[in-house]
Amino acid sequence: MTDQQAQNKIKTEEYFINMGPQHPAAHGVLRLILTIDGEIIKNVEPDLGYIHRSIEKMCERDSYQQIVHLTDRMDYLSSHINNEAVCLTVEKGLEIEVSDRVKVIRTIIDELTRIASHCLWWGVMGMDLGALTTYFYAFRDREMINDIFEETCGARLTMNYNVPGGLMFDIHPNFVKRTKDFIAHFKTKIPEYNLLLTDNVIFHKRTKGVGILTREDAISFGVSGPVARGSGFSSDVRKHHPYSAYDRVDFKEILFTEGDTFARYQVRMMELWESVSIIEQLIDNIPEGETKAATKAVIKLPKGEFYQRVETARGELGVYINSTGNKNPYRVKFRSPGFSNLSILNHISKDVLIADLVATMASFDFVIPDIDR
């Protein structure tokens, strides 16, 4: 029997396997039900809820100050930005204008958070594709940011530094100096990251042309953040609906049109430079002012609906608060970037290899508690 005859005789059959809920490439408890034909993926069906805490329901019984603390358990790598989203919504409802000092400090910490988040993503993206070194490089630098947070906010990950009306307390006296030291250090490290991974031939072969997402699909599926910008969809909330101090800084929205895994990678790498630039513009000019506007001990939002959009490291986070005038909200909805970004996964993973799905997922930068909430 020739090889050709033997191949014709082999019958193939589609079957399904579970990827997760404890799969290392998912970075959390995400279960994907894959229908596969050999190594080729035919269908991806996410099954969620393994870490669902029903934060939206808990919000309905909590006061507005308490809700802030629940949100940094959603996307724990953008915890400061999540806190800020709720605070901005409550401030919108109360019609409080926070001081310039608060706006600038919030923006600086937002961008530090973004750098820390992108560092972690860069480390684990390399690791998912078999390059373990990136992880240690990235965590070395991310540690410095966590130290700055620890000194100013008292926590390294779930910071809770924002409160409705401003900040919990003023920045630490070392904050400005340490941030500047970090920026000076980090600017020498981004080229090193590029040398290590961005210019690597094996990395190019694993990522270029893999997991292509078109601009039309990105809009229709509600994809946001670096994933959308890798497909040329201008979705940056900081540009289109500026909040805090983003209207007074000069930065570029990074857009790529290829829509593949490498484009999404490049968006985040270049966003690191933009974040550095934003911090440099603000760090020497933190205005004087109060760090917290006066609010009542029991916050009651007026009757109505309040919506605030912010750009986390993963994309657009929306906070919808429906108030009936009580001390608890009637309904809170978090539009999380991860949930909408996950919905595209099946669409762009048809007829690709399982290994390519891992590369695609790495470039999506999922944080599972953000999907599950």
Next chain:
Amino acid sequence: MTNEDLQNIITGLGTDLEFTTEASEFLNVIVPKEQLHHICSQLKSHPELKFDYAFCITGMDWVPALGVIYHLESTELRHQIVVKVMVDDRENPTLDSVHDIWQTADFHELEIFDFFGIKFNNHPKLRRIFLTPEWEGFPLRKDYVDEANMIIK
């Protein structure tokens, strides 16, 4: 485009539409449920509206009515509106799916089905996405009771 201009165009798309901007930063359009799919497809395809980005889809329990809130934006013209639809039947609430207009609705409708029990006609595969298939009740409804896991203050 200002809210008045939006209202003038949208008024012509259907009948019995209600408009309000009270206590909201957006123009709210309340659509009768029979017209939901028709209005939504017009909102996306109309050359002066082009609402192609559904950035938030929220399930609501207004007691007694259930419903869905769609936050829409045009990525080209950059205006935003809110579309609301209500359904009174709590036993068997049914709305038309809009996943063929904005594909993001596919997942968000699954979430709403899971937590509010609203069924969506023409949805490709309606299933419990977060909770287990045998779960009883719909947790984000206001009348949901779970004495073991819920702390009521």
